[in-house]
Amino acid sequence: MTIVIGVGDRFRRDDGAGPAVVEALRGRMPDGVVPAVTDGEPARLIELWAGADLAIVVDAVRAEPSRPGRLHEIGPDAAPRSGGAASSHALGLGEAVALGRAVERMPETLRVLAVEGAEFGWGCELTPPVAAAVEEAAERILALLARRRTPFEGRDLA
Template sequence: MTGRVVVIGVGNPFRRDDGAGLAVIRALRADPPRHALLAESDGEPGRMLDLWDRSDSVVVADAVHAHPGCPGRLHTLSAQRTTEFAKRPASSHALGLGETFALASALDRMPREVTVHAVEGADFGLGRGLSAPVAAALPGLIARVLESVGRTYDSLAGAADSPGSPR
């Protein structure tokens, strides 16, 4: 099995809490997880699709709007669940992750596995820096991303070691 673990932080650092996904990637660069490719994205679907191959496992970190919301609350979603949210705006991007995954599916470019970790934002206005609730939730968001990377890498290593796998 030839796949990578691709970790994508999505956001805009000039829209306050929308920079949470990017903050995750920047924190991980200080001590990067083994065997993971770290990438930042503004969420534009075409650029997102260019970050992965169909055989990759993708872990996404992002900020979301929720109504009613609880700023700082963490969510973990599958690609299928994220695509269900495409019917209603849940992202601060022009097109959200749901639309990106729907497009990837239509183009037969869906990665093998996708996990989305998101934090509910409080402030998506112009400016830099995360709101207090999102900044406080950032270590938990990073921990969830690292857990997903580890679990995915373990599953890739197990598949490579299984009988009948090419070595």
């Protein structure tokens, strides 16, 4: 199983980038790829990705210096913990990775696509630079999914 997980809160401006990317991917992903959205709570993330061959997590991050809309592809060991300035959640992806490893419920491969955000207060709209990055993030994910499957057999290459 392959899963694409959008992490975030659609009611906190740029924190909704992950769910917006998953929405942009609907109907465009290969058969067998599961779309999901969650608030980023570690136990929910672990349940979503447990047993997956590939889990792609899309999340908004804060960065210094900030360049809203910039995309970062990071590995699970670089996933931010809540103690750092990068996470936009009380408990972050880094805690989910640490807990997933401790309870042996990690996907075979975890890829993280982080979208730099600008505003995380209340509101339903993404800021313009983050909204503009949604399609680029979706295209990167589609390219990754295409590289992992052969057109003839539909099986993972990794």
